[in-house]
């Protein structure tokens with residue numbers, strides 16, 4: 001297919017010189033270098049629209065999509081938030097039917113707001129689950145995302161799991177999802193990636209980090225964790241007399257291939273260590289701000305040379321999976337911790353930054369050879385009237401903006417603001433029915 005008539009195509013948010021207006025051609029699921037031929041099929045007229053790469057949500061907890069605005073989880077300390085969420089999971093019962101319903105809702109919400117790839121850091125498992133039980137859960141999540149045509153990075157997380165059980169489960173899930181031994185933990189079509197990651201040093205001890213690190217080495221997987229939320233630092237100091245990054249370094253988790261979410265309370269010396277170690281970061285202000293954890297010093301992270309992506313985190317803290325809304329929030333609050341971030345910088349975080357942290361240079365850009373994942377944003381309405389820079393306006397103007405069309409791998413999954421790869425009402429009804 002090809003897109004014609006765009007106001008601007010942002011091929012790489014980092015590099016305005018690559019912006020263009022000429023047709024954008026998708027062939028065999030990739031951005032094609034060169035003109036369209038009749039074989040490329042119908043053109044989609046996107047006059048009055050800005051085209052960007054599909055957004056990459058680098059940090060979500062899709063299970064929490066079923067547990068938003070829960071009483072007892074707002075304006076409370078993390079030590080009260082955790083048991084409130086755990087009680088809700090326990091009452092619902094985590095099983096394949098629940099995660100299929102929450103994943104469908106979360107992925108559909110993401111696609112409708114321009115998120116073509118989502119990293120699901122899945123932390124919660126039923127008590128006493130066997131590796132086979134966890135494979136069934138992972139399979140239900142991967143299948144639900146695939147059915148809707150959204151790309152998924154499934155992260156086998158851990159939160160106080162038995163270390164050996166977590167490792168056995170991660171191994172079994174890798175063998176199942178990556179049957180055939182795909183390189184770097186990504187399936188050949190790029191629709192599914194597998195990664196591992198404990199929730200953080202506040203929840204899991206050295207053995208879990210070591211064992212999951214070993215699985216990552218064995219399978220060539222990326223590693224994800226969370227650090228330096230206030231609670232993380234408090235618990236690390238209380239339990240070990242050390243700061244989280246000291247522990248992660250000792251436990252072999254300050255290395256290339258590791259991405260750390262949150263990083264709110266981080267010193268200049270720690271930022272230098274992260275940069276030196278080749279670690280990447282994920283900013284999640286839509287979680288950090290309402291949880292009262294503060295604002296990560298994104299400009300200082302970027303200036304130190306870190307790759308920084310953007311994530312929403314889960315519905316238990318950020319009740320929306322709308323990454324562009326959080327890009328706007330990231331810009332708005334950045335001035336509180338130094339000089340304000342530019343719109344293009346934050347758009348780059350939500351695309352190339354997230355993708356690079358996942359080890360996915362095929363995502364987050366619309367340069368030739370990249371995956372054909374794109375958002376078409378209609379900027380012809382009154383909310384964009386008077387906007388001087390339509391790319392900056394994507395973030396600054398029209399809060400809650402949604403894309404008119406969304407394309408994943410060259411397939412239209414949202415057309416004229418409607419999900420075409422699934423039935424939105426049926427997804428809502430299925431989750432409501434499962435939650436009773």
Ligand SMILES: [Zn+2]
Nearest residue numbers: 226261313314
């Ligand atoms: Zn999180």
